[in-house]
Structures are given as C-alpha cells and as structure tokens.
Amino acid sequence: MERPLIRDIRCYWRSLRCFWGTSLAAELEYPLNAAIEFVSVLGNLAGSLFVLQLLFAGGPSLGGWSWSGALVVLGLYTLLDGFTTCVLQPNLSRIVSHVQTGTLDYVLLKPIDSQFWLSARTVSPWGLPAIAAGLGLIGWALAQGGPEAAAGLRSPGAVLLPLALLLAALVILYSLWFVLAALSIWFVKVWNATEVLRYTLVAGRYPVSAYPPALRLLFTFVLPVAFLTTVPAEALLGRGSALWAIGSLLVAALCLAGSRLLWRFAQRSYTSASS
Amino acid sequence: MAGPILQARGLSKTYRISEKQPGLAGTLRHLVRRRHRDVVAVDRISFAIEPGEIVGFLGPNGAGKTTTLKMLTGLIHPSGGALQVAGYEPWRRQAAFLRQITLVMGNRQQLIWDLPALDSLRVNAAVYGIAEPEARRRIGELAEMLELGAELQRPLRKLSLGQRMKAELLAALLHRPSVLFLDEPTLGLDVNAQARVRDFLADYNRRTGATVLLTSHYMGDITALCPRVLLIHQGQLFHDGSLADLTQRLAPCRQVRLELADLHPAEAFAGFGVIEAHQGHQVRLLVPRAQLTERVAVLLERFAVVDLEVSDPPIEELIGGLFRQRGQP
Amino acid sequence: MSWAWRVARALLGSQYALMLEYRAEIALWALSGVLPLIMLGVWSGSGAGAAAGLSPQQLSHYFLAAFVVRQFTVVWLIHVFEEDALQGRLSPFLLQPLAPLWRYLAAHLSEQATRVPFVLLMLGVVGLAAPGVLWWPSPGELVLGLLAILAAFLLRFLLQILVTTLCFWSERAAALDRLLLIPYLFLSGLVAPLDTFPPAVRRLALATPFPWMVDFPARLLAGEPVNVALGFGAIAAWCLLLWPIAHVLWRAGLRRYSAMGA
Numbered sequence: 001m002e003r004p005l006i007r008d009i010r011c012y013w014r015s016l017r018c019f020w021g022t023s024l025a026a027e028l029e030y031p032l033n034a035a036i037e038f039v040s041v042l043g044n045l046a047g048s049l050f051v052l053q054l055l056f057a058g059g060p061s062l063g064g065w066s067w068s069g070a071l072v073v074l075g076l077y078t079l080l081d082g083f084t085t086c087v088l089q090p091n092l093s094r095i096v097s098h099v100q101t102g103t104l105d106y107v108l109l110k111p112i113d114s115q116f117w118l119s120a121r122t123v124s125p126w127g128l129p130a131i132a133a134g135l136g137l138i139g140w141a142l143a144q145g146g147p148e149a150a151a152g153l154r155s156p157g158a159v160l161l162p163l164a165l166l167l168a169a170l171v172i173l174y175s176l177w178f179v180l181a182a183l184s185i186w187f188v189k190v191w192n193a194t195e196v197l198r199y200t201l202v203a204g205r206y207p208v209s210a211y212p213p214a215l216r217l218l219f220t221f222v223l224p225v226a227f228l229t230t231v232p233a234e235a236l237l238g239r240g241s242a243l244w245a246i247g248s249l250l251v252a253a254l255c256l257a258g259s260r261l262l263w264r265f266a267q268r269s270y271t272s273a274s275s
Numbered sequence: 276m277a278g279p280i281l282q283a284r285g286l287s288k289t290y291r292i293s294e295k296q297p298g299l300a301g302t303l304r305h306l307v308r309r310r311h312r313d314v315v316a317v318d319r320i321s322f323a324i325e326p327g328e329i330v331g332f333l334g335p336n337g338a339g340k341t342t343t344l345k346m347l348t349g350l351i352h353p354s355g356g357a358l359q360v361a362g363y364e365p366w367r368r369q370a371a372f373l374r375q376i377t378l379v380m381g382n383r384q385q386l387i388w389d390l391p392a393l394d395s396l397r398v399n400a401a402v403y404g405i406a407e408p409e410a411r412r413r414i415g416e417l418a419e420m421l422e423l424g425a426e427l428q429r430p431l432r433k434l435s436l437g438q439r440m441k442a443e444l445l446a447a448l449l450h451r452p453s454v455l456f457l458d459e460p461t462l463g464l465d466v467n468a469q470a471r472v473r474d475f476l477a478d479y480n481r482r483t484g485a486t487v488l489l490t491s492h493y494m495g496d497i498t499a500l501c502p503r504v505l506l507i508h509q510g511q512l513f514h515d516g517s518l519a520d521l522t523q524r525l526a527p528c529r530q531v532r533l534e535l536a537d538l539h540p541a542e543a544f545a546g547f548g549v550i551e552a553h554q555g556h557q558v559r560l561l562v563p564r565a566q567l568t569e570r571v572a573v574l575l576e577r578f579a580v581v582d583l584e585v586s587d588p589p590i591e592e593l594i595g596g597l598f599r600q601r602g603q604p
Numbered sequence: 605m606s607w608a609w610r611v612a613r614a615l616l617g618s619q620y621a622l623m624l625e626y627r628a629e630i631a632l633w634a635l636s637g638v639l640p641l642i643m644l645g646v647w648s649g650s651g652a653g654a655a656a657g658l659s660p661q662q663l664s665h666y667f668l669a670a671f672v673v674r675q676f677t678v679v680w681l682i683h684v685f686e687e688d689a690l691q692g693r694l695s696p697f698l699l700q701p702l703a704p705l706w707r708y709l710a711a712h713l714s715e716q717a718t719r720v721p722f723v724l725l726m727l728g729v730v731g732l733a734a735p736g737v738l739w740w741p742s743p744g745e746l747v748l749g750l751l752a753i754l755a756a757f758l759l760r761f762l763l764q765i766l767v768t769t770l771c772f773w774s775e776r777a778a779a780l781d782r783l784l785l786i787p788y789l790f791l792s793g794l795v796a797p798l799d800t801f802p803p804a805v806r807r808l809a810l811a812t813p814f815p816w817m818v819d820f821p822a823r824l825l826a827g828e829p830v831n832v833a834l835g836f837g838a839i840a841a842w843c844l845l846l847w848p849i850a851h852v853l854w855r856a857g858l859r860r861y862s863a864m865g866a
Contacts, residue, residue, distance in 0.1 A: 007404070011401070011402075011404045014401045014404075015398070015401040015402050017401070018397050018398045018400075018401040018402075019398060019401075021394075021397075022387065022390055022394040022395070022397070022398055025390060025394065026387065026389045026390050029389065030775075030776070032776055032779075033776065033779065036776065036779045036780070036782075036783060039783060040782060040783055040786060043783070043786040043787070044786055047786060047789060047790035047795075050790060050805075051790065051795050051796050054652055054796050054800050054801070055646060055647070055650045055652045055796075056650075056652065057652045057655050057656065057800065058650050058651025058652035058653065058654060058655040058656075059650070059651045059652075059655075062646075062649075062650050063649055063650070101383060102380070102382075102383050103383050103384065103385060105345075105348075105350050105378065105380070105383070106378070106383070106385040108349075108350060108368065109348060109349070109350070109368070109373055109376070109377075109378055110373065110402050110403075111370035111371075111373040111374045111402065111403060111404075112370070112402045117402075187628065193632055195632070195633075195636050196632050196633075196635045196636040198636075199636040199637070199638065199639060200636075200638055200642070202639060202642060203642045203645075206646050210645075210646050210649045210650065211645040211646065211649055212645055212648060212649060214733055214734075215642075215645045268352070271349075271350055271351050271352050271366070
C-alpha cells in the first residue's frame with residue numbers, strides 16, 4: 001500500500017498533466033493566435049525598449065540603475081507577463097463564469113483541492129513567446145553588461161538566490177491574481193479587478209527606485225511590485241541584499257497563505273449563501 | 276453496511292437576506308443602514324433513505340428543493356439539524372465522501388465545450404484517481420448502457436442536447452458513486468431522450484445498487500422511476516411515501532365517468548357527488564373515496580350504464596392545485 | 605430632426621441608467637487607466653524630461669492631462685459587439701429602424717458620463733498626495749481641450765468600428781484590436797511626450813492617427829503650445845479617410861451576417 005501523501009501527489013500530478021494536455025488541445029484549434037501573440041510580444045518589447053531609451057536620454061542611469069540593469073528588470077517583467085498569459089489569465093478569469101453559471105458547484109464536489117483545480121485547470125501556450133523573449137532579454141542584458149553585471153551568477157550557489165526570488169515573484173503574482181479573482185464570489189462583476197491589476201503591474205517595467213518616494217512605498221508595501229521585478233533583478237546583478245531577499249520570501253509566503261485563507265473564507269461564504 | 280445511507284434529522288437552512296430598494300436612493304440608503312430579513316428555506320425536515328432506493332424530490336420552484344439537494348451534497352452548510360450521507364457529514368466535503376457521490380444538474384455542464392467528451396472523461400479519471408485501463412473499461416461499459424459511441428470523440432458543441440446529457444451522465448458516474456443526486460436531469464430533452472435517460476437510470480440502479488435522488492419537473496420521470504417521493508412545500512416535508520399515497524392524500528375524491536344509455540337531467544346525479552360535467556349521455560362526477568364502492572353500486576343499479584370509468588385526477592394537477600391553494604407563485 | 609433628438613434623448617437616458625447599474629465596474633475600469641500617472645512617476649524621477657526641455661511642471665501637467673484624455677477616450681465597442689453577435693442579440697437590433705452603432709455610441713457616451721465622478725476622485729487623490737500638482741486650465745483651453753477629447757474619442761470609435769466589422773469574418777477580431785493597441789500605447793504620447801521622441805520617430809508618429817488621440821488634446825489641456833487648427837484638421841482628415849472604409853465594411857459585414865442565417 002502506498003502512503004496517502006505519495007498517492008495524493010501522484011493523483012495531483014496526473015490531474016495536472018491531464019488538465020494541461022486537454023487545454024492545449026483546445027487552444028491549438030486556433031493556430032492564428034500564435035502569429036498574433038508573436039507579433040504582439042515583439043511589438044510590446046520594441047515599444048518598451050523605445051520608451052526605456054527615451055528615459056535614458058537624460059543621463060546614464062534611471063533611479064541608480066544602469067541601462068543593462070534596467071533591461072534585466074524589463075526582461076523579468078516580460079517573463080512574468082508571459083506567465084500571466086500562460087497560467088493566471090486563462091484560469092483565474094474563469095472563476096467568475098463558474099460563479100455566474102453555477103458550475104463552481106461541480107468544482108467544489110471534486111475530490112481534489114478546489115484552489116488547485118481553479119488555478120491549474122488550463123494552460124495557454126500563447127504566453128510562451130513572452131517568456132522566451134523575457135529570458136532572451138535577461139540573458140542579453142547580462143552578457144552586454146560585462147562580467148560584473150552577471151555577478152549574481154558566478155557560482156552555482158549564487159544562481160539559487162535569483163531563482164528563489166523569481167519563484168517568490170511568481171508566487172506573489174499568483175496570489176494577487178487569485179485573491180482578486182476569488183473576490184468574484186462576493187462581487188460577481190469584480191473580474192475587472194484583474195484587469196486593473198494587469199495595468200498597474202505595468203509599473204514593474206521599471207526599477208522601483210525610479211519612482212518618487214511615495215510611489216516607492218506604495219509599490220513595496222501595498223502593491224508589491226518591487227518584489228516582482230526589482231528584487232530578483234538585483235539578485236541577478238549580484239546586488240541582492242539579505243534583507244530584501246528575506247523580505248521577498250516572507251512576502252511570498254504571506255501572500256500565498258493569504259490567498260489560501262481567503263479561498264477558505266470565500267468557499268464558506270459561497271456555500272452558506274447561495275441558493 | 277446496515278442502516279440508511281442517507282439520514283436527515285431536523286435539517287434546516289435559514290438565509291439572511293439584505294434588502295435593498297431599487298434605484299440610486301435605495302442603494303445609498305442600503306449603504307448607510309442595512310436591513311436584514313431571515314428567510315427559512317428549509318424548515319426542520321427529517322427523512323432516511325436506504326441504500327439502493329430511488330427517491331423523487333417534488334416541489335415547486337423556491338420550495339427548498341434545490342437548497343435541500345445542495346445540503347445533501349455538501350454545497351451548502353445547514354443552519355440546523357443533523358445530516359449523514361454515506362457515513363459522512365456532507366458539508367466537510369472530505370475527498371472520501373466526494374468519491375462516493377455525484378451531482379448532475381440538467382442546466383449546468385461540467386464537460387468542456389470545445390473538446391470531445393473523452394478528453395473531459397480523462398480529466399475526471401485523473402481527478403478521481405481511476406487508473407487508465409480501468410477508466411477505459413468503465414467508459415466502455417457506461418457508453419454501452421447509454422448507447423453512446425463515436426459521439427464521445429466529437430467536440431461537445433457538435434452534440435445534440437440529449438447526447439450531451441448522456442455524456443454528462445457518463446462523466447458523473449465514472450467514479451462509481453454510491454449516491455446519485457440528479458437535479459432536473461431531463462430538462463429540455465425531447466420525449467424520446469427523456470425516456471432513454473430514465474431507462475438508463477433505472478438500469479444503473481438495478482445493476483449497481485446505487486441510491487438515486489432526483490428532482491424533476493416532469494412527472495413522467497417521477498412516476499416511471501420513483502417508488503417513493505418526498506414532497507417539499509414551503510420548506511417543509513409535506514409527504515414522504517409512495518406516489519399513490521400522495522394522490523390519495525391530495526385527492527380525497529375520485530373521478531367517475533359514466534356513459535348512459537338514456538338521457539337524465541343533472542338533478543338525478545346530485546346525491547352522488549360533485550357534478551363536474553354533464554352533457555348528453557356523458558356524466559363526470561367527483562365521489563369521495565370512502566363512499567366510492569357504495570355509490571357506484573347504486574349508480575349501476577339505478578341507471579342503464581353503458582360504460583364506467585373510475586380514475587384519479589392527474590398528479591400534476593393535484594400538486595399544482597396544492598401549490599396554488601397555498602398561495603405559491 | 606425632432607425624431608433624431610427624441611431618439612438621442614431616449615437612448616442616452618436609458619443607457620445612462622444602465623451604466624449607473626454598472627458603476628462599480630466602471631470605477632474599476634477608471635482605476636485601470638492609471639498608466640499615465642505611473643509614467644509621470646518614472647519621468648519625474650529621470651532627467652530625460654529636462655533633457656528634452658520639459659520642466660517638471662510641464663511634465664506633470666502633460667501626464668495628468670493625458671490621464672484625463674485617456675479616461676474619456678476609452679472605446680470598448682469590439683468586446684460588446686463580439687458578445688452581442690455571438691449570443692444573437694444583434695439580430696433584434698438590426699430589425700429596428702436605427703443603425704445599431706448609434707446604440708453603442710450612446711452607451712459609450714453614457715459610460716463616460718458615469719466615469720466623471722471617479723476621475724474627479726482620482727484627481728483629488730493625486731492632488732492630496734502631491735499638493736500643487738493640479739491646475740485649472742484657462743476657459744479657452746478647457747473648451748478646446750474638451751472638444752479635442754470628444755474629437756479624439758470619435759476618431760478612436762471610428763477606428764474600432766473598422767476592426768469590429770472584421771468580427772463578421774473572423775472570430776479573432778478582438779485579438780487584432782489588441783495588436784492595434786500597441787502602436788496606440790507607444791505612439792500616442794500616453795507613455796512618453798512626443799517632444800522627447802527622436803525627430804525621425806516623431807515624424808513617423810505624427811503620420812499615424814495615434815498622436816492626435818492623446819498628445820493633441822493633452823497638450824491643449826496642459827496649456828502647451830499647439831497648432832489647434834492642424835490638430836482638429838488632422839482628426840477630421842483621418843475621420844474622412846476611415847469613414848467610407850468603415851461604411852463599406854459594415855455593409856458587407858451585415859450582408860454576410862444575414863446570409864449566414866443570423
């Protein structure tokens with residue numbers, strides 16, 4: 001007899017493979033999307049680079065960041081945007097339609113964690129161009145910035161820190177999305193809130209130190225944009241500080257726990273109020 | 276396992292509804308001072324269901340039918356009473372409990388619209404932890420019972436409503452639940468498709484011994500499938516028993532239709548019961564059940580009767596009458 | 605004429621009542637238009653504005669004006685139209701003696717009216733956070749600026765009609781609209797004032813319809829020097845160019861829609 005934990009992990013893993021296999025099959029019915037996404041990623045990237053160049057016209061640095069450093073931030077932003085298109089957007093924008101049509105009942109009656117189901121049910125391949133472009137930009141920026149730019153990657157152990165911080169960024173981003181999407185249990189029309197999130201996270205295109213102090217505080221403590229791009233970028237550039245790293249991991253843990261708690265609460269409210 | 280598979284004792288559900296007047300002024304007033312009203316959707320109902328029973332849930336919209344069904348499946352937390360289904364408290368929604376039950380809602384789909392049902396079935400197999408070969412075997416078996424074949428490989432959107440419902444049933448039964456909750460499973464289906472779904476459910480119940488609870492607006496479903504019905508009315512259990520008993524309770528009179536050889540004035544039948552219709556040789560009377568045999572005997576004795584028929588008014592009318600009489604919309 | 609007036613009043617009245625029901629949603633949409641404010645933060649922290657000859661005050665006026673312009677030139681026609689066409693709501697509209705586009709236009713104008721208090725609220729928050737950053741344009745600038753916003757909105761609406769008609773042929777018309785949003789974002793002056801562009805890029809941008817949708821009205825409101833006649837002339841020229849194309853496409857699309865048995 002297998003132990004229950006291992007059996008659970010196997011079941012979840014198999015479910016995930018199945019989820020993603022079926023959703024990829026559904027998405028590939030629209031091949032034109034691939035071309036559109038590709039052009040859109042290239043266009044957005046070119047535009048962002050253009051604006052970044054305009055911002056650097058006034059001096060060699062932006063909020064104390066060099067050109068290649070700012071490129072790393074932009075690369076991370078593009079990467080996260082791709083992740084959003086791949087996983088967050090297709091899944092979490094669906095919660096509201098589950099609530100509207102009542103199919104959330106089916107999700108809640110599956111013998112599998114409902115937050116897992118709602119967050120991982122589908123995957124869209126259309127964020128992959130952005131992920132590739134983001135990785136490419138980061139690599140190029142690090143190579144261009146010379147040996148000291150990639151200081152964060154000199155030893156294998158040091159690679160772990162940026163990776164951990166990137167993971168933290170993904171977790172924070174996921175939690176923000178999930179919390180906003182879960183609010184649709186109470187306010188059915190709130191799904192626009194995820195759009196608001198997408199538009200305000202645009203702030204992550206630039207290092208957080210480029211903003212005036214008030215906005216910097218806002219982007220660190222209220223809407224943790226700083227932890228999404230700036231902190232991992234600093235680690236990649238070898239400028240990571242222990243304080244920020246610990247802070248980032250802590251914020252990620254808090255956000256995830258918060259999303260979990262909110263979902264518990266949302267379920268209870270859904271199941272005690274719906275008719 | 277001995278004893279009932281489903282037991283409800285004093286099951287209640289009260290909603291708190293906040294009231295808001297329409298319009299902007301109403302909204303503003305609502306923001307300042309919220310007013311609440313408690314609405315009792317289900318009021319202390321108790322019943323027990325033995326394994327293998329097929330039980331029909333009757334009641335008009337808003338009677339508390341859906342609320343009860345949702346409490347039984349664990350989607351709604353009861354506000355009072357005790358409830359056990361398959362040995363579990365449903366509202367905890369433990370995985371072991373969820374593997375034992377299934378819910379099919381006629382107006383809501385769980386299968387993926389753009390993909391063949393088979394893909395959705397694979398997802399369900401994974402989620403319920405059914406090994407691939409076993410899942411294939413079960414799909415084959417159920418597909419045969421449901422008379423589904425190549426349809427499973429076509430995108431769901433290309434199937435007819437009836438085929439879609441059968442695919443939904445297949446998906447809902449893949450994990451071999453021991454308790455089936457069906458909410459309007461024949462909604463919108465044509466007569467043939469309705470009959471096929473009914474036959475399947477009866478067949479499935481016979482083969483697997485699963486317990487079935489179903490609600491339906493079509494009395495045909497209930498009369499064909501359910502030896503026992505629970506009638507919920509205004510949140511309370513109005514009737515628990517066979518459909519025949521319900522008819523007896525609701526209709527204290529039976530209908531007697533006579534065809535006579537000769538013409539008689541209406542007054543001639545006045546002593547026998549309420550005259551429903553009197554036209555030429557045809558007479559329709561409502562006779563209290565207790566006096567039925569005695570009065571029919573007198574009728575036969577006194578008149579030259581060509582044809583005589585004794586029947587119950589249609590059950591739909593009886594139930595409809597009950598609801599109207601109690602001031603239901 | 606009196607018929608048109610009655611129809612317009614009835615449409616605007618009913619759509620305004622409808623939009624009031626969606627006020628929470630509209631507040632969120634208004635909130636999602638913060639991009640120019642974020643860009644103001646980045647620009648004011650970099651020396652690039654000064655290098656292009658823009659004082660901090662000019663920068664903040666420009667971006668705040670761009671924020672207001674953006675708020676009142678949002679067009680979402682394609683999304684509702686797509687849904688209406690898919691769910692068959694379009695067919696009854698087509699049976700009425702009023703082109704359905706007027707209905708959508710009224711909906712947009714009503715939505716803008718609903719937005720006003722939220723935009724004022726957001727400007728109030730900005731004013732509290734950075735005292736002295738708000739200003740009051742002269743009456744002439746204000747009137748011209750509002751007219752320019754309306755003209756810019758009409759141009760954007762017309763441009764989106766063009767893409768929307770493609771809904772009749774393709775399920776992916778909304779994706780195409782998303783592509784069109786990219787040059788709009790970067791060339792309209794929403795994320796960077798056109799003054800900071802290199803001359804070649806600036807000339808290129810001015811040859812597209814996009815700068816007239818944000819840069820022109822924003823500069824009017826911010827009190828920057830601007831060629832008013834050229835601006836309105838450019839918008840009118842673009843409208844005259846797009847109108848016949850949109851008209852032909854719309855007609856052809858409707859024919860296709862009815863041929864498919866809508």
